[in-house]
Every structure is written in C-alpha cells, then in structure tokens.
Amino acid sequence: xxxxxxxxxxxxxxxxxxxxxxxxxxxxxxxxxxxxxxxxxxxxxxxxxxxxxxxxxxxxxxxxxxxxxxxxxxxxxxxxxxxxxxxxxxxxxxxxxxxxxxxxxxxxxxxxxxxxxxxxxxxxxxxxxxxxxxxx
Amino acid sequence: xxxxxxxxxxxxxxxxxxxxxxxxxxxxxxxxxxxxxxxxxxxxxxxxxxxxxxxxxxxxxxxxxxxxxxxxxxxxxxxxxxxxxxxxxxxxxxxxxxxxxxxxxx
Numbered sequence: 215x216x217x218x219x220x221x222x223x224x225x226x227x228x229x230x231x232x233x234x235x236x237x238x239x240x241x242x243x244x245x246x247x248x249x250x251x252x253x254x255x256x257x258x259x260x261x262x263x264x265x266x267x268x269x270x271x272x273x274x275x276x277x278x279x280x281x282x283x284x285x286x287x288x289x290x291x292x293x294x295x296x297x298x299x300x301x302x303x304x305x306x307x308x309x310x311x312x313x314x315x316x317x318x319x320x321x322x323x324x325x326x327x328x329x330x331x332x333x334x335x336x337x338x339x340x341x342x343x344x345x346x347x348x349x350x
Numbered sequence: 351x352x353x354x355x356x357x358x359x360x361x362x363x364x365x366x367x368x369x370x371x372x373x374x375x376x377x378x379x380x381x382x383x384x385x386x387x388x389x390x391x392x393x394x395x396x397x398x399x400x401x402x403x404x405x406x407x408x409x410x411x412x413x414x415x416x417x418x419x420x421x422x423x424x425x426x427x428x429x430x431x432x433x434x435x436x437x438x439x440x441x442x443x444x445x446x447x448x449x450x451x452x453x454x455x456x
Contacts, residue, residue, distance in 0.1 A: 215426075216377055217405040219433055224376065230407035230426055238430060337434045341404060 223344040231346070232287065238342035240288025244295035245331040245338070247275060252328050262317055264324050265303040265310070272296050272303075302327055377406050377440065391450045396443070403440040404433050408448065425450065 215230040217223040225231045251271045255264045276296050279289060306323040313319035381394045393410075397403050405428040413419045427448060429439040440446045 215405075215407040216399070216403055218399070218401040219404045219439055220401055222401070227407055227409070227424070230424060233426055234405050234407075234428060237426075237428065334434055338430065341430050341433075 217341075217344055219341075221341070221344055222347050225346050231344070235342050235344060236287035237291030238288075238338050240292035241295040242335050242338035242342065243288075244292045245299075245335050248272060248296065248299040249328050249331045249335075251275075252324050256321060256324060256328075263307075263320070265306045265320050268324065269300055269303050272300055276300075299327070377403060377446075380445075389451065393448045393450065395440070395446045395448065397440040397446070398443075400442050402433070402438065402442065403446075404429050405439075410450070 215223065215225050215227045215234065217231075217234060223231060223234075248268075251268050252264070255261055255267045255271070258264075258267075261267055276293055279293055279296070282289070303324070306320055306327075309323060310316040310320035376398045377395050378398050379393060380396050383392045383394075384390075385392070393408070395406075405426070408425040408427065409422055410425070411419050411422045425448070433439045
C-alpha cells in the first residue's frame with residue numbers, strides 16, 4: 215500500500231489501507247479533542263497553570279481510550295496524537311518556567327498549539343479521504 | 351559475514367513492488383543492511399513513481415540462520431506530519447531509510 219500526497223493510493227493490502235485511513239481520521243479527532251480541552255482551560259481566567267490543567271484532562275482522555283474493551287479503528291493513532299499534545303504541553307511548562315511572565319508565556323504557547331492543530335486537522339482529514347487508484 | 355548473511359536472509363516485500371503494469375506508481379526496496387551492534391536493520395527504499403509518497407506499508411519476515419522464519423510482520427509508515435510541516439514525503443526518485451528494531455534473530 216502506498217499513499218500519495220495527491221490523495222490517491224495504490225492498494226494491495228486493504229488492511230494497511232484501512233489502518234492508514236482510520237489512523238488519520240482518528241488523529242484529526244484527537245487534535246480537535248485537544249483543542250477543545252485547551253480552549254476550555256484558557257477560557258478559565260482563574261487558571262494559573264493551563265498546561266498542567268490540560269495535561270490532566272488529556273491523560274484522562276487517554277485512559278478512557280485505552281480502557282475501551284473493544285479496540286476501535288485508529289485508536290493507536292488517536293492515543294499517539296494525544297500523547298504528542300502531552301509532550302508539547304510538558305515542553306511548554308519548562309519553557310514557561312524560565313520566562314519572566316510564566317503564566318502569560320504558557321498561555322501564549324497553548325494558543326500556538328491550538329493554532330497549529332487548527333492547521334493540521336483539515337490536513338489530516340483531507341489526507342484520510344484517499345481514493346484507491348483504479349486497477350491496483 | 352554475519353551481517354551479510356542476515357541481510358541476505360531477510361525476505362522483504364513491499365506490496366506495490368511487484369504490481370503488474372505499475373510503472374507509474376510505487377516504492378521499491380533497493381537493499382537492507384543489518385547492524386549487529388545495534389541489532390537494527392535499515393531498509394533502503396526509493397520512490398519509483400511520479401508522485402510524492404505520504405505513506406506506505408511494508409511487509410517483511412526474517413529467515414533465521416537455522417532456516418526457520420519469523421511470522422510476517424507489517425509496518426505502516428505515515429509521513430503526513432512531515433508532509434504537513436514542510437519536510438515533505440518521499441519525492442519522485444527520492445530515497446528513504448526505514449529502520450526495524452528487535453526482530454527475532456537479528
């Protein structure tokens with residue numbers, strides 16, 4: 215199975231194709247979930263540690279996903295995308311700790327992650343809509 | 351010697367590599383090297399299509415020195431993150447190296 219950036223795919227292995235499509239869809243869903251959490255945290259004006267608050271909530275989402283008794287397509291990609299967000303947020307905490315205005319710095323970095331996800335989500339969605347090339 | 355032996359014994363197949371009439375698309379394996387110190391096999395691939403590759407699957411099995419072979423394993427490599435963030439996928443004619451860790455007997 216080979217996927218191309220023009221949205222087509224050559225498929226001999228249907229299982230691999232399905233995993234790729236489901237994985238990309240799941241990653242988009244995970245990024246949206248992260249953005250919802252980050253936006254919620256930032257909306258709380260009393261929150262002094264938005265990264266830590268978001269980490270706690272995302273960890274809860276990961277646990278729920280991993281606890282599902284019936285594996286669902288794309289779960290691994292979903293969890294990986296959430297863990298990527300955790301890593302970013304952890305890095306934000308370190309960067310903010312060294313800043314002169316830690317809370318503002320952390321908020322700024324969280325905003326940047328939201329913006330990055332906003333760019334990545336449609337890309338992941340678009341690239342999950344692969345069309346099998348005829349005759350493959 | 352062991353390195354060469356193992357490299358030869360690795361049986362690799364890429365789904366699209368043997369498609370009939372597929373000169374217009376595909377990724378081909380050009381070789382594999384085994385690093386006995388790291389216990390890592392590096393597979394060398396090249397994009398023989400005319401389009402940029404964003405993902406590929408790789409199916410392989412290892413034939414061990416005693417003649418037995420491991421079950422077939424599949425690796426799905428998604429380069430979408432690199433594509434999205436400007437590093438790109440595998441361009442036409444471009445090469446790519448994929449490492450495989452911890453294969454039994456390797």
